[in-house]
Amino acid sequence: MRNDTPNNSDVYPGPSAFSEIETESLSKYIGSIKDRINLYISLHAYSQLLLYPYGYTNELPDNAADYKKVFDAAIGAISKRYGTNYTGGNIYKEIYPAAGASLDWVYGTQGVRMAFCYELRPTGGNDLKSFLLPPDQIIPTSEELLDSITAMVAEVKNLGYFVKKWTTY
Numbered sequence: 001m002r003n004d005t006p007n008n009s010d011v012y013p014g015p016s017a018f019s020e021i022e023t024e025s026l027s028k029y030i031g032s033i034k035d036r037i038n039l040y041i042s043l044h045a046y047s048q049l050l051l052y053p054y055g056y057t058n059e060l061p062d063n064a065a066d067y068k069k070v071f072d073a074a075i076g077a078i079s080k081r082y083g084t085n086y087t088g089g090n091i092y093k094e095i096y097p098a099a100g101a102s103l104d105w106v107y108g109t110q111g112v113r114m115a116f117c118y119e120l121r122p123t124g125g126n127d128l129k130s131f132l133l134p135p136d137q138i139i140p141t142s143e144e145l146l147d148s149i150t151a152m153v154a155e156v157k158n159l160g161y162f163v164k165k166w167t168t169y
Contacts, residue, residue, distance in 0.1 A: 013100060030110060038162050040106045040115040041149065045131045047095075047119035048086045050074055050148075053107045055091035055098035063113060064090070070114065070155045077151030078144045084121070086148075091117075114156050118145065 018024045030037070052067045054060070061067060071089060078086050088094050091101060103115035121133055121141045133141060156162060 017100070027105070030106060034106075034110040034112065037106070037110070037112045038114065039153065039156050040103060040112045041152075042102050042115075042117040043145075044117055044119045045133065046122055048084065048121055049088035049095065049117075049119040050078075050086055051088045051091045051094065051101075051103070051117045051119065053091065053101075053104050053115060055101040055104050058092050058097075060090055061107060066159050066161075067114075069159065070116075070152055073155040074116070074148045074152040078148035081144050081147055082140050084140075084144055088119075114161050116152070118148075120145065 014020050014023075018027050050071060052061070052071065068089075075086050075088070078084060091098055091104075101117065103117050106112040107115040121137055
């Protein structure tokens, strides 16, 4: 049985949002450049999923149709090189309710209209070993991820999300 006290838990979220120095620093940085972010991508391990908002509610983003187009392009591209199968979609619907995702925060509060989370290789497993990608999968995972992100960026651009949001520095 796992002990979920703050000192012993691998999933303890902290006492409040942005309570830890790493998340506080990153949130301040993102907040300082949010007007220049058109696409946010978070990388996690593991499960071979591509996810988009929301995780904390069953409501879909108001641009869900665009998310589906970008998702389809990215998922199609990730499988071309090695036949790796990714699934996913809306966090809440496709995996489970999950509050506290950074992509929900950047989409919902920072005005970033496209935000995704890749849950990288491997798929399956239910222990901590699954978080450790075998060395022989590092390069293939990186190559297929690059293919997917390239397709994602092209579709986000095609949909008009890469517009100049600022005029001067």
